[in-house]
Amino acid sequence: MGTEIEASLLPPQERESIKMVLLGTFVAVCGAFEYGISVGYSSPTEDAIISDLGLSLSQYSVFGSILTIGGMVGAISSGRIADLLGRKGAMATSAAICIVGWIAIAFSKAAWVLDLGRLAGGFGVGVFSYVVPVYVAEIAPKDLRGGLTTANQLMVALGSSIAYLVGQFVTWRVLALVGIVPCIVQVIGLFFIPESPRWLAKVGRQADFESALRKLRGKDANISQEESEIKDYTELQSLLPKTRIQDLFQKKYAHSVIVGVGLMVFQQFGGANAIVFYASNIFVSAGFSSGKVGSIAVAIIQVPITLLGAILLDKSGRKPLLMVAAAGTCLGCLLAGTSFLFKAQHWATKAVPALNLTGILVFTAFYSLGMGAIPWVMMSEIFPINIKGIAGSLVTLVNWFGSWAVTYSYNYLESWSAAGTFYIYSAVSAVAIVFVLKLVPETRARTLEEIQSSMASLGIFS
Structure with a gap:
């Protein structure tokens, strides 16, 4: 990682202090690796599971897609679980649920056991998708926060690639049992x-x-x-009434909610999961x-480009990298859509x-560079501590809903017009460039408290 390279250049006393941050990040992103394995599991196992258990294609489709249903339920619960049990408690709970899910899949003899295992795994990774970037952002120094938080998406990409290749x-x-390994490590x-200092301050555990x-x-x-800033900000937030879902629509939170939700909408409806789930097709x-060579190329390109994004994030900033990635x-998608247009018209x-x-690899490269990771980084940075749980749940729910909507709708859209489908995805990314330019703040090298205070005082409706 780029942050490891930077850490090696620090003075000895600072290198020593960063070791615990790196260890904490590694342990946390085991949950992201688990997320990646869960997403990548259904692609290489489809034919074997259908054959061994005698499933119909529709039954396997339920198995593949029910992960996103579990993810939505986990997303709804994630903020409350992380606020109630702490960031470490939420990760431990998610890991335990994922282990149960993988065991159910590995030893299943019937479709309903398979689906229950997949549903449990979806719930676990739904919670992981919120709590992992939040924990990393809350423990990281401000100058390394972006790169370390991007490790979340790097491990998702690595997990899905390994699931496909293994x-x-x-x-x-056996592949289901492999999915247990990152949970045990975590x-x-x-x-x-250590637990997140910001969560400990919020619940009053001063020592x-x-x-x-x-x-x-x-x-x-x-x-x-740093101790004084965290305590002062937490004390200020504690004076506010307990947050309810309707409170997110108050004027003072509008900017952060619109940015958080908007980035997830553009991330998902730009077509990423359609390409991940249906690359071979x-x-x-x-x-x-055969789709195998192209799918392997997609799997291979994700990891190094995501690593490059992690290196660039704390150097170039979130906003410029997001705009380049969206472009x-x-x-x-424009190239991919044009390829289908040429095919339909019998041109070249x-x-x-x-x-x-070329179009799919260009999309994958730029998605891995920024659109995959930065919305999660921003989500972990922009919400005040008093609404972080419920706002994070909302944003994560939007992400999982988008994942389901895109994967469910792709086959219908493709049967209507393959070219038109990718042109729609391309248009979504074009609108994302304008959204980022006009609404997304730059958060590089600023403390979480500075970011949240500035967004509250400089909201879009102020």
Whole structure:
């Protein structure tokens, strides 16, 4: 990671203090790796599961898509769970639920057991998708926060790629057991990392708050200013009444809610999950004899480009990288749509597969560079502590709903017009560029308290 490179250049005392932050980040993003494995699991296992359990295609479709239903339920619950049990408690609970889900899948003899396991796993990763970036953002120093939070998306990409590649060589039951490994690593790791200092301050555990902050910043670090900022901000927020869902629509929260929800809408409705779930079908439709080569190329490109995004995030800033990424996904879908237009019109038919592959790889590269990770980074940064739980649940729910809507609607849209489908996705990314330019703030190198205070005072309706 880029943050590891930067950390190696720090003075010895600062390198020592950053070790706990890196350990905490590693333990947390095991949940993101689990998310990636869960998403990638259904693609390489489809034929074997249908054959072994005698499922119809519609029954397998239920199995594949029910992950997003569980994810939506987990998203609705995620903020409250993280506020009630703490960030570590929420991660431990999610890991336990995912383990139960994978065991049910690995030993299932009937479709309903398979679906229950998938549903449980969806709930677990739905909670992970909120609490992992929040925990990382709350423990990280402001100058490393962006890169470390981007590790969330890096591990999602790595998990899905590994699930696809390992799934080519092991049975679907063994692959389900592989999915347990990151959960076990995380549960063990949670015993060695501190709870989020900001959550400890919020619930009034003063001694634990100071101890956790000291572990994260080093025994010789001067934490007085950061400690004072967190305590003052938390005390101010504690004077506000308990947040309800309708409170999110107050004028003072409008900017942060619109940015958080809007980025998730553009991330999902730009077509990412249609490409992830149906990559093989897309390549075959474009004229490839098999979708395997193209799918492997997509899997391989995700990880290094996501790593590059992590390096650039704290150097270039969130806003410029988001705009570049949205422009790239717009171009990628435009190329893919044009390939299907050429095929339908019988224009340059020999060039159609190459044009399609280029478009999908361009989309994947730029999505991995910024559109995949930065909305989660922003979500973890822009909400005040008093509404972070409920606002985070809303944003995560929007993300999972978008995932379901896009994957469910793709086949219907594709049967209407493959070219038109990708042109719609391209238009969504084009609108995203304007949205980012006009509404999204730059949060690089600012404390969480500075970001949230500025958004409240400089809201779009003020």
